[in-house]
Amino acid sequence: MSVPAEVVWHDVECGAYDADMPLWRALAREAGGPVLDVGAGTGRVALRLAVHGHDVTALDRDELLLRELAARAEAAGLGVETVVADAAAFELPRRYALIAVPMQTLQLLPDGGARDGFFASARRALVPGGLVAVAIADALETFDELAALPAPDVGQADGLQYLSQPVAVRERPGAVRIERIRQVVAPDGTRTSEDDVIDLRTLSAEGLAAEAEPHGLRAEPPREIAPTLEHVGSTVVMLRG
Numbered sequence: 322m323s324v325p326a327e328v329v330w331h332d333v334e335c336g337a338y339d340a341d342m343p344l345w346r347a348l349a350r351e352a353g354g355p356v357l358d359v360g361a362g363t364g365r366v367a368l369r370l371a372v373h374g375h376d377v378t379a380l381d382r383d384e385l386l387l388r389e390l391a392a393r394a395e396a397a398g399l400g401v402e403t404v405v406a407d408a409a410a411f412e413l414p415r416r417y418a419l420i421a422v423p424m425q426t427l428q429l430l431p432d433g434g435a436r437d438g439f440f441a442s443a444r445r446a447l448v449p450g451g452l453v454a455v456a457i458a459d460a461l462e463t464f465d466e467l468a469a470l471p472a473p474d475v476g477q478a479d480g481l482q483y484l485s486q487p488v489a490v491r492e493r494p495g496a497v498r499i500e501r502i503r504q505v506v507a508p509d510g511t512r513t514s515e516d517d518v519i520d521l522r523t524l525s526a527e528g529l530a531a532e533a534e535p536h537g538l539r540a541e542p543p544r545e546i547a548p549t550l551e552h553v554g555s556t557v558v559m560l561r562g
């Protein structure tokens with residue numbers, strides 16, 4: 322069966338990143354209880370934590386990505402529960418010691434109202450004294466087509482080659498817009514091309530701490546994930562229930 326293009330693009334654009342894994346593993350170990358991975362996608366973080374023996378629930382609004390995550394978990398003999406839900410409004414039957422929001426997922430929520438919904442949902446799902454840890458890219462450098470472009474993200478599936486070329490990162494009101502050209506190359510060289518655009522809301526550790534506080538989540542000193550050659554660094558906002 323062929324892999325859905327959405328899954329391939331997700332893996333091509335997110336799958337190779339691993340600079341944050343030491344921190345997520347350390348936080349999961351310190352938490353010593355169930356972990357909720359919010360915006361889990363195909364399971365880059367969730368599956369690796371499960372491999373290390375953590376009890377992980379993967380939440381995402383995208384059912385296709387979670388189906389792939391579940392298939393990978395099953396193939397690896399891992400038990401990872403999946404939940405299709407909106408990060409801005411979820412209600413779960415279990416409580417978690419760590420709620421992890423890796424890789425700028427919170428910046429994909431449209432506005433403060435949605436973040437308020439996330440903090441309310443997370444607080445409900447957290448054990449007393451548990452930790453909500455939110456990664457934000459707060460130092461994205463802007464560039465456009467005139468600049469030397471970064472190397473494309475590449476991958477292969479079903480005999481097709483996938484290339485995702487970032488072409489611009491632009492300031493927008495309250496957000497940073499990342500523009501990519503996604504190309505699929507067939508074995509005979511035929512190419513299809515489409516534009517892809519995502520907006521990451523501009524957030525700061527202090528601003529998130531202030532939004533989380535009314536929900537009974539207290540800010541602890543943030544942690545840093547250093548930049549790599551391919552990826553910007555992030556700040557991980559630490560909020561204690």
Ligand SMILES: C[S@@+](CC[C@H](N)C(=O)[O-])C[C@H]1O[C@@H](n2cnc3c(N)ncnc32)[C@H](O)[C@@H]1O
Binds near residue numbers: 359381382430
């Ligand atoms: C940048 S990817 C990160 C994927 C994965 N956590 C990782 O670190 O590789 C963002 C993920 O958040 C999910 N997402 C975006 N908005 C969401 C929302 N409102 N509720 C739940 N998931 C959401 C997307 O479907 C996608 O899987």
